[in-house]
Amino acid sequence: MAYRSDAVHVRAPGKINVYLGVGHPHDDGYHSLATVFQAVSLFEDVYAYPSDDFSLEVTGDVDVSDVPTDDRNLAMRAAKMLAQATGVDAGVHLVIRKGVPVAGGMGGGSADAAAALVACDALWGTDVGSRGLHELAARLGADVPFTLHGGTAIGAGRGDELTPALARGRFDWVLVTSDQGLSTPEIYRSLDRLRGFGDAVAEDPPLSLDVPVGVLQALRAGDAHELAPVMHNDLERAAVLDRPDLELALADGVRLGALSGIVSGSGPTIAFLCADPEAARALQQELRATGREALHVHGPVHGAQLML
Numbered sequence: 001m002a003y004r005s006d007a008v009h010v011r012a013p014g015k016i017n018v019y020l021g022v023g024h025p026h027d028d029g030y031h032s033l034a035t036v037f038q039a040v041s042l043f044e045d046v047y048a049y050p051s052d053d054f055s056l057e058v059t060g061d062v063d064v065s066d067v068p069t070d071d072r073n074l075a076m077r078a079a080k081m082l083a084q085a086t087g088v089d090a091g092v093h094l095v096i097r098k099g100v101p102v103a104g105g106m107g108g109g110s111a112d113a114a115a116a117l118v119a120c121d122a123l124w125g126t127d128v129g130s131r132g133l134h135e136l137a138a139r140l141g142a143d144v145p146f147t148l149h150g151g152t153a154i155g156a157g158r159g160d161e162l163t164p165a166l167a168r169g170r171f172d173w174v175l176v177t178s179d180q181g182l183s184t185p186e187i188y189r190s191l192d193r194l195r196g197f198g199d200a201v202a203e204d205p206p207l208s209l210d211v212p213v214g215v216l217q218a219l220r221a222g223d224a225h226e227l228a229p230v231m232h233n234d235l236e237r238a239a240v241l242d243r244p245d246l247e248l249a250l251a252d253g254v255r256l257g258a259l260s261g262i263v264s265g266s267g268p269t270i271a272f273l274c275a276d277p278e279a280a281r282a283l284q285q286e287l288r289a290t291g292r293e294a295l296h297v298h299g300p301v302h303g304a305q306l307m308l
């Protein structure tokens with residue numbers, strides 16, 4: 001597809017949860033989280049074209065057949081929310097080129113929303129500033145503020161209360177993607193059931209929710225060997241229950257040379273941490289030889305960024 005020169009182009013990254021601790025469900029369905037996000041070099045590209053009304057099309061390297069193009073699309077919601085918040089009397093035609101697997105646990109839809117906010121703000125000249133963008137992002141979804149900022153960050157609350165985390169150097173990851181996505185709300189519900197949380201969840205004692213110091217130390221040191229044993233995801237057992245094949249994939253990656261493997265977010269994407277770029281390239285090839293789709297990415301990378 002040719003992209004016209006009157007487009008504003010914004011690129012936003014997918015994310016991995018290096019650590020994901022999940023607390024109780026609240027009445028609104030959200031859970032308290034203690035998480036560490038890292039933005040990785042797998043990107044969504046959003047192009048915003050001047051238009052009188054609102055429309056959207058989706059294309060990409062990944063299967064986009066399940067992505068809605070109406071108001072259910074987070075990027076469309078982002079554009080309309082910005083227009084309403086600023087009173088701008090304009091529309092936009094959005095073209096999303098997806099590089100992040102759909103329903104893969106890597107926040108692709110959130111990246112589209114963050115990119116659409118930045119793109120429309122530039123297209124319309126609304127200039128809401130970084131605080132304004134952050135507020136709108138948090139209203140759109142818990143992962144949207146992080147993809148706006150990128151890098152490595154601790155997420156508290158629903159994941160949207162961000163504190164930047166110092167991460168030295170670069171971490172090499174190999175992602176194993178799946179043809180079939182997983183529904184984030186269903187994985188959270190499944191975890192609640194596994195933990196025996198019934199309707200009386202509000203009365204249950206709170207779970208301790210903190211990111212372990214060891215995770216932050218390993219990131220600060222830029223040391224993949226130190227990070228590997230402390231990576232953790234509370235959602236993993238729920239994702240594996242739904243998709244038992246993930247257990248075999250996790251074991252295969254470690255057997256073939258990964259330092260450690262983790263289900264990303266609500267899955268089913270698996271992120272394998274590798275010692276260095278060479279080890280990641282070798283693992284990617286080994287995993288592909290077993291018939292799996294494997295991608296070598298690195299982090300941390302920038303959040304949503306205008307491409308000039």
Ligand code: ATP
Nearest residue numbers: 073074102103104105106107108109110112184265
């Ligand atoms: P997260 O990790 O943030 O929970 P995810 O990476 O597992 O999410 P997404 O690809 O972001 O999943 O989207 C999940 C669902 O949301 C899709 O199946 C689709 O129905 C809907 N959706 C809405 N907007 C988008 C979008 N822009 N891109 C992809 N899916 C979208």
